[in-house]
Amino acid sequence: MQKKFRLHPGCSSLSLTHLCFADDLMVFVEGSKESVEGALAVFDEFAVWSGLKISIEKSTIYMAGVAVEEKARIKRNFPLAEGTLPVRYLGLPLMTQVMRRPDYQPLVEKIRCKMNTWTSRCLSYAGRMQLIKAVIMSIVNFWSAAFRLPSQCMKEVEQLRL
Structure with missing residues (x-):
């Protein structure tokens, strides 16, 4: 064997x-x-x-x-x-080439969905910022551990945070 x-x-x-x-x-x-x-x-x-x-x-x-x-x-x-x-493993796409917009779009959409649910819950600005730090950045860090995220992806995530 x-x-x-x-x-x-x-x-x-x-x-x-x-x-x-x-x-x-x-x-x-x-x-x-x-x-x-x-x-x-x-x-x-x-x-x-x-x-x-x-x-x-x-x-x-x-x-x-x-x-x-x-x-x-x-x-x-x-x-x-x-x-x-391509296939997803543990929620991440497995790929061998440089990541393009369609590849990181699920990350942006996941963040957008989370942000939309928080906005509708009447959270204070401080409460939203705390959720962004705790949840959104952990999602981004999870993806960043596997990939070098393109600068355009990071810009889109930053725009969602505002």
């Missing part, structure tokens, strides 16, 4: 093979039938030792940069639903 996982060449500088949070796991494998087979074998071994089994029915496979023939081969051999990219 030790040779089943290794670093993806594009992720070797990050030493990234998987992302895991609570009951959510994202595993990155080479785009081949054999690598998917290896990952599923590791999951089966994990189930034997821990008693925790991966729910294949709730699992999704994303295949970027995989040849059409290999995709068909993988889909024929494994009962995994195929997802489309």
Whole structure:
């Protein structure tokens, strides 16, 4: 089982093979039938030792940069639903390119919705400012921990705060 996982060449500088949070796991494998087979074998071994089994029915496979023939081969051999990219993980979009306006728009909309509900609650200016500091900035910080937010995004967030 030790040779089943290794670093993806594009992720070797990050030493990234998987992302895991609570009951959510994202595993990155080479785009081949054999690598998917290896990952599923590791999951089966994990189930034997821990008693925790991966729910294949709730699992999704994303295949970027995989040849059409290999995709068909993988889909024929494994009962995994195929997802489309881009995908969201823990509320954030997973992306490899520079963030553009459509990518950060969900952040701006989430903030706008929160601000609108606070405005309708007859909060004092000080109360609104406290909520902005505590809630809005924590949302922005969460996104900033994962991405370098474009300056235009930050300008839009600042305009909402006024």
